[in-house]
Amino acid sequence: GAVVSQHPSRVICKSGTSVKIECRSLDFQATTMFWYRQFPKQSLMLMATSNEGSKATYEQGVEKDKFLINHASLTLSTLTVTSAHPEDSSFYICSARETSGGSTDTQYFGPGTRLTVL
């Protein structure tokens, strides 16, 4: 099946710094990638939808200036958490939609990135 990778898998940073997380589709092209956040014992919450070559669409309540998304190619999307604070500590997961032209394309998820802001 399709494989999605994320880097780094774990990051610890000081409050006020910025952190970049990469999401790559390894063996398929993904015109659409999604970024989710998951707090302990809670489900995935969609943060934004990233389309290659265009601006990301953010869900309500997600600050686009704080969570910068770049989808520069069909296999790479990045999420930058700017000026991170302890409340941004979470598990960030990306997914990529394998485009087959239908409306039921499956999302394949990356392994996630654990962000801890001290």
Place this chain on the structure above:
Amino acid sequence: SQKIEQNSEALNIQEGKTATLTCNYTNYSPAYLQWYRQDPGRGPVFLLLIRENEKEKRKERLKVTFDTTLKQSLFHITASQPADSATYLCALDHNYGQNFVFGPGTRLSVLP
């Protein structure tokens, strides 16, 4: 308001038995529904997709049903094994398949 619920936060069953997980939704009209497995500290892994015009879907020991009248999907694991222990998430298509909305998940523990 729109809501997705999964029957229980945690479910314990004995090895060899059939595990049945429930996903109920309110004020959604999904064209299809998906089930994922998530292990601790890992991303979700796709298991099965069932469309609104399908009553049942099977894959090896897994079976999913979809009742659009009841607004409910049931996910069954037959002959369960300790290796099946994980959190299982249901997800509905949203915005005409542009993205998905996930349920809170059910943490399944299969006891040897």
